[in-house]
Amino acid sequence: MGAQNKMLEEIIEIKGKQKGPTSVIIAGIHGNEACGQKAFQEILPKLKIEKGRVFFIYGNPQALKNKKRFINHDLNRLFKDGRTLSRQEKISYEYQRVLIIKKYLKKATALLDIHASQTPRSKPFIICEPKSYKLAACLPTDTIISGFDKFEPGGTDYFMNRLGKNGVCLECGYTGDISATKIAETGIINFLKTTGHLSRKVKTQNKKYFKVSSLYRTKTKKFRLTKNFQDFEIIKAGQIIGIDGSEKIIANQNGLILFARKRDLIGAEAFLLIKTASR
Ligand SMILES: [Zn+2]
Known part of the structure; x- marks a missing residue:
């Protein structure tokens, strides 16, 4: 309560x-x-x-x-x-x-x-x-x-x-x-x-930088992944990511995949591809 x-x-x-x-x-x-x-x-x-x-x-x-x-x-x-x-x-x-x-x-x-x-x-x-x-x-x-x-x-x-x-x-x-x-x-x-709300010092950590390079939005009401992708899984150009209706959706470049989900709506965010980036 x-x-x-x-x-x-x-x-x-x-x-x-x-x-x-x-x-x-x-x-x-x-x-x-x-x-x-x-x-x-x-x-x-x-x-x-x-x-x-x-x-x-x-x-x-x-x-x-x-x-x-x-x-x-x-x-x-x-x-x-x-x-x-x-x-x-x-x-x-x-x-x-x-x-x-x-x-x-x-x-x-x-x-x-x-x-x-x-x-x-x-x-x-x-x-x-x-x-x-x-x-x-x-x-x-x-x-x-x-x-x-x-x-x-x-x-x-x-x-x-x-x-x-x-x-x-x-x-x-x-x-x-x-x-x-x-x-x-x-x-x-x-x-x-x-941000200075607490006066104690904080240790920072080295970072790796990535950038979103593409977002796939569904064209049909039935998007299915070819497998359960882990976030940050390596994707090769040409790899089939999913089937949108009857169309095979193929990665157009090498990268890492993020937020891959099956979808039942047109125009839904289905997955992101990211690439390593410099600072
Ligand atoms: Zn959230």
Whole structure:
């Protein structure tokens, strides 16, 4: 009951005694990724911010309650200019959340948004653009992927990037692993140190850099993968990734695959290919 009540508070502001920056940390933009919510419940009752203020936001409370990715629309694709969204998207529950969360993002200079994967054994990684590499250096994983703004626009980090601010997403690994919550907790504390809300120093970790090179969107209502791909599995040019209706979908270049999923909708995000990138 206690945990449930806390969850429904939705936005928790913690202020320090000293002046400092404003940051936002979001958990549960996708309701089936519980690690951020669990990390909040572990950290927030004891947390003392020294400088500035931090807004801790439960991104999609209804979806969290229902343990679903979303209720009407993927919340993490709706942080675009409202004029580019459909009427259906704008009457969704998620768009109400967008309008609320945007107000806090506008006040902040930095964002940490916490996610997890539905694929067992997924490894953690960071999503951000090069201008946030310095901020991301504190997060507890060695892998950074850029280029999402181009292929999957409308995330919270996309919105921050558009405002010229820092937005970083931490993918904490498989949602069913306890380690995902631990990574979320370490990520939150290290982010608070790096942004100056906590005065303690944080050790940074060397990173490997990748960039999204293509996104495959389905053309039919039936997309099936030729196998269960692990995130970061090596793909060779010419390899058959899946069957879309009756068409074989072939990788057009060497790379690594990410977020490969079977799909039952036209225009759905079916998989991403990524390539190694230099800093
Ligand atoms: Zn997510």
